[in-house]
Amino acid sequence: MVLTTAEENYLKAIYHLSDGGTKSVSTNDVAAQIKTKAASVSDMLRKLGEKEVIEYRKYYGVNITEEGKKRALQTIRKHRLWEVFLVDKLQFAWDEVHEVAEELEHIQSPLLIQRLDEFLNYPKFDPHGDPIPDEFGDVRARPRVALIEMDIDQSGQIVAVKDSSAAFLKYLDKVGAYIGARIKVLDKVEFDGSMEILVDQKKTLFMSKDVAANILAIQS
Amino acid sequence: MVLTTAEENYLKAIYHLSDGGTKSVSTNDVAAQIKTKAASVSDMLRKLGEKEVIEYRKYYGVNITEEGKKRALQTIRKHRLWEVFLVDKLQFAWDEVHEVAEELEHIQSPLLIQRLDEFLNYPKFDPHGDPIPDEFGDVRARPRVALIEMDIDQSGQIVAVKDSSAAFLKYLDKVGAYIGARIKVLDKVEFDGSMEILVDQKKTLFMSKDVAANILAIQS
DNA sequence: TTACGGTTTTAGTCTTGACTAAAAATAAAA
C-alpha cells in the first residue's frame, strides 16, 4: 500500500506531534502543524485510519500505529538524508534546507536513498542535530537537554536545535552558536530567564529564555 | 506564473515531439507520449494555451511559444543534471535513472539546480549523450547521425542514444556498446538493414537496423 | 457534393485534497 505525498506529510506531522508515537494527537494540532483547516484534517484522518497507519477514534484524536510509525520514520529518514546532502555536498546553509527537503523526501526510490546514504557515508545526524533513522526505522537517540534546563557552572556541548526555522538558525549563525560548540552556563537571570553562556571557552553569549529553550545540549 | 508537475510534463512532451519547437504537435501524439487519453490532453492544452506557453488552435494541434520553450528547457535541464548526478555520484546504471529523474526534475529550487550544476562540474551532456541546456536554456547541439545512416568504411564515435528505455540500454551494455566508443562500419546487409560494426578497433558487433537507428554517432 | 473514417473536443463523472458554513459532540462552567 502506497501513500501519497499529502498522506506522507500528515503522517510525519502526526509522528512528530505524538512524540514518536507516545502521545495521542488532536485534529486541531495536526491542522496547526500542516497549516490546513480542521475540516480537511478530519477527512484525511479517516483515510489514514482506513489505511491503518493511524488508529482514529472520532472526537478523541489519533494514535499512530506501528505500521504508521515505520512509514513516518522512512519519510523522516529521507528528509534528513537530503538535508545532509544539501549542506555537506551542495553548500546549503542549515537554514536553507528545510523547504527543499520537504519536497525531496517524497521521491520514491529505495535505491536512491540507499545510494544517497552510502554517498554521504551513513550520517547519523542531520544538520540540525536530529538523528537519522536507519533503513529499518531504528533511531539511536542521544540524551539531550534544553540549555534552559542547565544550571550555572554546568558544561556541555550543543548537539541540536529544537526550532529549525530560518529565522532562528540565522540568529544562531549571527551570534556564533553552532552544533558541536562546547558551552558552559555562566549565569541565569532569575527575572526573565535569560542566560549567559560561555562558548568554546572564549566567547560570552547572552540569550533570552526563548532562545535557550530551543538549543539542545548533552551535558558533560 | 508557476507550472504544476503535470503541466511541466505535458510541456516537456510537446517540446520533444515538436523537435524543439520546430513542428506542430497533435493531440493524439501528446496522448501517446504521456500515456493519457486524448480527452485529457485536450483539456490540458486549453489550460497551457491560457498560460501562453503553447499556441492552441482547436483541431489543428499546438505550437510551443518562446516562453514555453524556455520553460520546457528548464525542466529538461533539471532532468539531465539529475541523471548525471545519479550516474556519476550515486553509481546508478544509465538504464536506471530515467524514472527517478522524471520525479526529481519537478523539485522547485533554483539554488538547488545551480549548486547541483556546480557540484557536477557543469556537465554538458547527460548519461545518454543528450545535451544539457544552460541556465538560459541555450543548448549546444552536436551534429549527430544515426549509425544506420553511415556508410561502409566510415568511422566515428558513439555520442548518444535515441531510445533511453531500460531494455535498449541494457542490451547495449550486454553487447558492449557505450557512449564514447570508437566505431567503424564494416558491413551493411542490403536484405534486412542490419550492420556489422567494429568497436574500439577490436570487437565486432552485429546489430539489427532497429538498433542501428537508435545509436547516434559523430563521424570522423 | 456528400459520405465516411479518423481525430479531436465536449459533456459528464470520479478521486484527491483543499475550503467554508453548519451541525454535532465533548469538556468546562455555572
Added chain:
DNA sequence: TTTTATTTTTAGTCAAGACTAAAACCGTAA
C-alpha cells in the same frame, strides 16, 4: 445538571487531473 464554549465532524463546494461515451470536426474518397 444544565448551560456554554470549544473542538470536531459533516455537508456541500471547488480545482486539478484523470477517465468514458458521445458529439463535432476535418480531410479524403466516392
